[in-house]
Amino acid sequence: MLHKIINLTVRDVRFPTSLEQHGSDAMHTDPDYSAAYVVLDTDSGLKGFGLTFTLGKGTEIVVCAIQSLAGLVVGKSLQEIVSNFRGFYRLLTSDGQMRWLGPEKGVIHLATAAVLNAVWDLWARAESKPLWKLLVDMDPKAVVSCIDFRYITDVLTEEEALDILMKAREDKQQREDQMLKEGYPAYNTSCAWLGYSDQQLKQLCTDALKDGWTKFKVKVGADLDDDIRRCRLIRQMIGPRNTLMIDANQRWDVAEAISWVSRLAEVKPLWIEEPTSPDDILGHAAISKALAPLGIGVATGEQCHNRVMFKQLLQVSALQFVQIDSCRLGSVNENLAVLLMAHKFKVPVCPHAGGVGLCELVQHLILFDYICVSANLSNRMCEYVDHLHEHFTSPVVIQNACYMPPKDPGYSCEMLESSVKKHQYPEGDVWKLQMKK
Template sequence: MAGTDTVTGLEVHDVRFPTSERLDGSDAMNPDPDYSVAYLVLHTSGGPPGHGLCFTIGRGNDVMAAAIRALAPYLLGRPVPATAADLAALHRDLTHDSQLRWLGPEKGVMHMAAGAAVNAAWDLAAARAGLPVWEFLAAMTPAELVSLVDFRYLSDALTPDEALALLRAAEPGRAERAARLRAEGYPAYTTSPGWLGYDDTTLVRLAKEAVADGFGQIKLKVGADLADDTRRMRLARDAVGPGVRIAVDANQRWDVAEAVRWMTALAPFTPHWIEEPTSPDDVLGHAAVRSGQPVKVATGEHVANRVVFKQLLQAGAVDFVQIDAARVAGVNENLAILLLAAKYGVPVCPHAGGVGLCELVQHLAMFDYVAVSGSRHDRVIEYVDHLHEHFTDPVVVEHGRYRAPAAPGFSARMKPESVSAHRFPDGPVWRARTRRRGQEVSA
């Protein structure tokens, strides 16, 4: 029919970058990641496509791609205007399908796949509206925002009425904060100096460069060896001076007692927070770590869903909530998490890095500032300076701040040539590696 605008096709790619060749991204739990995305393009008949992604670190990215493809029946033929006008319906269809839900429920591969599809629909909707996602969200009324949230399992901590009251309280000043954001940007911190695979010289050089570039916070990976961490923490503190925050990140390496012991030892160097001290599922463990040593606790990049975030807040287990744009079921679930954090007065400091996570999550943090928490106090977005060149609307970070994105959509579109070059296993980058390895073996 003329004039209709529907979803006509799913293009799903297994895209992997051979980052394990250098040690970018190395930490105590993930020694050799190949940063990857299961990348979704939702083609439509009436305009540009929508883009979404799941971030993984290599093996299993094909499973993520299969999970996204399994959502096709909910996407193909869907009218774009109705979908954009009721993004709660798509979110509900994907997360409430009883058969698919069995595979989680609401966690892991199927949940992240739902997130990629939901986010692709937000990209479509915001692009059709001619707005970046953060502005598209910030243009909604409190009632519209509340209608986007699935409150199932949340009502003991946050009701729709409470959410509405929070959003209404933040309504005055939205325009002023948006203007300030366009002028000043949003504070970032950088993890680039602190990968565990870097030697001391690299660590010190990059830490100094970070400060010179205007960052007020850096992050170090810790958790493999306490003597090493103590030395690296001392070197970093000496390099940046007392006025720059140094967060540390254990990437789930410890049990509770070990986390307490380790952070008690590192406390003299005044780490700003300890991130992922233990299992992301361990609400009570995080609470015990928080009360057992003096350093503030952060977690979230691997927290499976809003129900676990709810408990982390109920239990007083975290000082910082680290949302991730691609771990939960998309914008809708992250909106629930932003509201929970606002209810409990805990600042949100998004996890980013990986592939495209900075691009996506900046929209959520900026929307939080404009329309939910209303504050940038104690809030920073993680920044890692690699792989942005593969996106058509990469983040811009200057003087330690994210510039507010102006392009319509979710900044999730990858360059077609990057996708085709890094397709696994058949793209030229991977074919060349396979050939090279074959030569090494036969040599």
């Protein structure tokens, strides 16, 4: 079966999360978790579902960009695409006219992610496997053939990538069995959004501890005294043995980041996430160096826009935790490159998730990372946020604070049609209701 793609539809789906301050942080005070949601139709009847995550306003721009990319996808068969996936990736990202709008960054790259996520979903469905299993079963040469090595060969060549994958074949089956049994360790960001009251924090933290969570992330960066109070509160709640991370969402300049985080060292955070501009590689390196004596690492990646940026963050030891994102980078293809570079530099990957659909998507990538690349769980964990999973046909399954490997075929980001209809912007019932208020 060739599965010729005969149609691409994209819809603007928004959830009014800002009403209750879910997702609020120092830079994004009122996000409405949203998605540009793509469906690929094929002549065989099989469909592919993909999305990219957004924060509300501006989703219409990503939708427009996806429509502009559609012409490069519709008319091609799945077979044709995956038999030269590197070429297809290059086609989407390096069109002689369109690349001016990036290249490989911002709106156009978010759009690329949505389209490619749908293609990977389609491929996994065609093979009747969950995406992680499709990847795990792929020949290393086939995996490597999906990656565009342009601009990263000074750090990782195709041969080196292949070598990493070949070496990790040892005990692979054992790790797959372990994952199926135990799942991949997760941490919890649902307890401490910036807009939550102390009362809410306490209640959510108590509940999470009861549910077996041991790793917690707190949003900081708006007000130092407030941060100290909130972080002490959480540390008190979770005790000295559990893990605490803090996240500033790019609020500071370099010097401010160092002094602010130094003041929070008393609560012993494992990492400070996004201390400054996601573009500031050298800034992150300076912050890493200054905070190392305090035992605090730097984590970043959810707004790191492509493999060239990750390459440099790794080259100058600007981060101690690599936070890949399933919708910011060019889908699985580009994330594979980052997983392999992180492995080469011996930096653990701790994916960004949350939003809408990000947990569903990225769990596949981190399972592949453990089974086929890193073979290591030390200092590794995948973000989890307990929101909006009910809108997916195959929502994530968390057991004992671990992601259990998905079993349904595909990339887990098909949404319930009823949810899509209700939340389509601006015509869905949820938004018509908001506008009446």
